[in-house]
Amino acid sequence: MLVKGVFNTYRKVIILILLAMASGVQAIEDRADVDPNDELDTGEKISWKLTASRYTNSLQGASNDFNIRGNTENLAFWVGYYDQPKIFQQTRVGMEYSHPLPLGRLIGSIQIATENFQGWSLTWDGKNADEHGFGPLLGIGRTNLKPYYNLNFDPNDSVLIGGSFSSSQTGKIMLYQIYDDRLHTGQKVTHLVWRRSYADGKRITIDAFTRSGANAPGKKVYRGTGMTATLDLNDWFVRFGHDPNSNFSPGNIIRVALGYRY
Numbered sequence: 001m002l003v004k005g006v007f008n009t010y011r012k013v014i015i016l017i018l019l020a021m022a023s024g025v026q027a028i029e030d031r032a033d034v035d036p037n038d039e040l041d042t043g044e045k046i047s048w049k050l051t052a053s054r055y056t057n058s059l060q061g062a063s064n065d066f067n068i069r070g071n072t073e074n075l076a077f078w079v080g081y082y083d084q085p086k087i088f089q090q091t092r093v094g095m096e097y098s099h100p101l102p103l104g105r106l107i108g109s110i111q112i113a114t115e116n117f118q119g120w121s122l123t124w125d126g127k128n129a130d131e132h133g134f135g136p137l138l139g140i141g142r143t144n145l146k147p148y149y150n151l152n153f154d155p156n157d158s159v160l161i162g163g164s165f166s167s168s169q170t171g172k173i174m175l176y177q178i179y180d181d182r183l184h185t186g187q188k189v190t191h192l193v194w195r196r197s198y199a200d201g202k203r204i205t206i207d208a209f210t211r212s213g214a215n216a217p218g219k220k221v222y223r224g225t226g227m228t229a230t231l232d233l234n235d236w237f238v239r240f241g242h243d244p245n246s247n248f249s250p251g252n253i254i255r256v257a258l259g260y261r262y
Contacts, residue, residue, distance in 0.1 A: 037071040053257035119143035137162040157182040171196030187213030201234035215248045235261045
């Protein structure tokens, strides 16, 4: 029975990858469930979320990103467009599938973007999203190393390790690190995330992080500590973040996003 269950799990992940490649599809959008899928309303088949973001870089000026994301109970998919005028533009599409296991869940994602970018990730969350208590987090991500503007600001060719704790009193707390295990840049980002839901559709998410590493082997090492805060108010949400030495560069980024669920 256990062997059959493991086989079915791998089969579904492989099906996910094949479907995404066939459709032609952001890099690893959310490997640690910082922004979870929205719950479906009664009779609703898909929950939709539209996000408009502006990134102000201290060295390169402003850029914009537009992203629409839909999710069912276990499947999420998105399409987005990033525009940094006269420097870089990119369209992306992606898909993520969460499969329950006897212990936790397995989350697989795959994404393709213009500039011939392709990437995937696989993450094991030791407990399901609605479970309380402690749970481990383990993951891996890979790309084909083609040009991509990384909007999650973590290394994509990397390993994730950490854990989470949740209860009705404290909400959910996650501590995890994502570090480069492929390109010899020394890149690593440590996140401490707190998410708490309140009555009447209100929720707050705080993501404090610290990073160090170079943008290429043997280059200057950049270090920075920043924070992103998201406030959900029923169907609307707003996000503000300060990201020093963003993407392991000398530039500092202020992020502002406004989103709507429907």
